Amino acid sequence: MRPRTLLSRPRTAPATSGDVEVRIVDPRTDPEPTGWNRFRKTTAWQPMWDYEQLRLESWLSRNPTVLGVLSKGGSVLGACLAMSCTPWRGRRFGPSGGRGLAPGWAEVYLSWFSGHSAAVFADRVDAARRRELLRAFERALAAHVGVGLLGVVYRAMPVDVAEAASGPGRAVREIDPTTVLVNRWESVDDWFASLRPPVREVVEAAAETASTLDVTAGAGRTDLDAAELATLLNTHRARQDARAWRSGQRARIAGLHLDTRSPIPTAYLAAFVRRPDVVTRTYRDGAGRLVAFHTLIDDRRGLALPHYAALPVSEGGRPRLYADVYAHCVRHLVEARRPELTAGRTLLDLKAGFGFTTRTLMSVAVPRPVMGR
Template sequence: MRAEIFVPGGGAAPDGWDAFVRAGRAGVLWEEALLEAAAWASPRPYFAGLIRDAGEPVAAFCGRLGVFPLVRRFRPAGRAASPGWFQTRLPYSFSGGRLYGPQLGRTERRFAVRTFERALRRRLGARCVGVLHFAATAAELPDLAGPARLRRPIAPTTVLRTRWDSMDAYFAELPRGRRRRLTALYERVGDDPELVSVVAAPAIDPVRASRLDQLTRMKYTGRPEGVAPLPPGYFERLNERPGAAYFAHLEKGAGLPVSFDLVLDTPEGWMTTVTGAAGGVRDLYFDLYLREIEQLIVTGVPAVDFGPGMRAIKESFGGEPLARYAVVAPFAPW
């Protein structure tokens, strides 16, 4: 096996990159155009690698150098401000940045991981002190195991699995107090004369989405001044591609979003990622969950991954925690 390392936003992806990620139904965020757009907004440099075996793509990796930025400014693509850990992570999602072809068994996947790590060290040199494999499931841990590697649990993600045939059946399964509150919320927001609820729309106003995302992330971080906005071009590219949809509330007159949740197709069902909401109307975030659950039931999608964070709230909607781990692979000193 051999690895081809490239910098999203700083050079073209290797031949066959998009074809490989599409064949594996990896999700639209893996495509070169979306990796490039994500790199525009990141103060930390992203790198990606395609692994070939006998000339054919068999695995892909993506991540960023530096878990925490040490400077609050952008740098040229592929330039790091200081040495750090490389974190395998898909930009603006809760997923680890590792993708394997279906033909790879356990031994081959482990070899693909080592091939990427060696190529990454050659490319980054002393700037990279090791690899932090982020958001690994229990099933993936053997692929990442090895001498001198540390494994630690991280915040679980919350997955809601479709098991109802109607919203009435969904509400009926909830505890009485929770059922009454969510039913009232669902009806109140649905009947709001100033709002239009949008379900699985293929596109959204990119400028407004960029602003709502930035405001929401600023609200929930201790460093609001360090939140880099996702540029409108990121949403413009998502709007052009299948595999991404928006649940949203729009102003009835202007048609601009006042809240939204980006939902992506994955092999397991759906995954929520970027979200945003303006102030002024309460409970829109919770109503988006209910609209997504309703659409799960209607379409027969098996599950939705709501991501980590706010675990108690997400479990109150019927979600279940799914354990995730970080595996630390330090590099030996040069």
């Protein structure tokens, strides 16, 4: 029996809006949409948009996703990923059962890649057309979900997408920006020389610390225990969340408040680190214990650092290994001649010391009465 959630209703024919066909797809059960592979290569190139990755993420999430695909004449013009969210936080993953009438909202959000947009468009789609496509997506989503949908929130959108999503009756807020390191150096030494002396000292100390560990890096790794990685990553994230609560950051409008993400699933991470476009670097102590790791998405259009986790020093971790991670990422950036490196929405001041700047992100809340208008 096909699972049903707030965003999972009986399969229907694609909706049409003018000359646009809108299909709401459940990655858990529906086949890959027509034209998706080509759109992936040209536009939605990050691994998070891979249909098999979406399938794994949605099956194992308490907030499963649907994919909205907007096409014309069989050619995909744009796509949106929407998470199903409810006011309560259960522990079940991939919930089943009829919930079409239960109140909840949808979030257009890349949950593990929040510095990048969950609404993407082909280059030929101009601003006016983007607005039209987003309205068509909203109408199709509302029809797919039913009366239980209270609205949709576009989270962590670049300015151009936020402008297309904005309008009368829609609340627009600037949120914490994402960090970006633009490649402007001829060598890693040039980057190192551009750092302030205290930061250079941290990088040197981190490199010395890393030299005492077993450090292994490579793309498409098959030698890793994904459960070990997921445990460290989810524990690291929980520790950061607890620290944020204590410091009062959750009360800030611009913060990562109301976190609707699920713990990253082992199966998802296992498939992710095996991808040829993902580099994973691990740090182990003399006993073979995993001390830290990170992943790096590598594409000619840019690098991204989606995952980093480390043991606290009090539990056997090493201080400031993040600095060694940044140094290796910059080396990859320069030597592979990639245009930029993005590294998420936290620790803005710390990353600024390594040369990162910021890119503005916006969120747009769209209540049900104005969806599609």
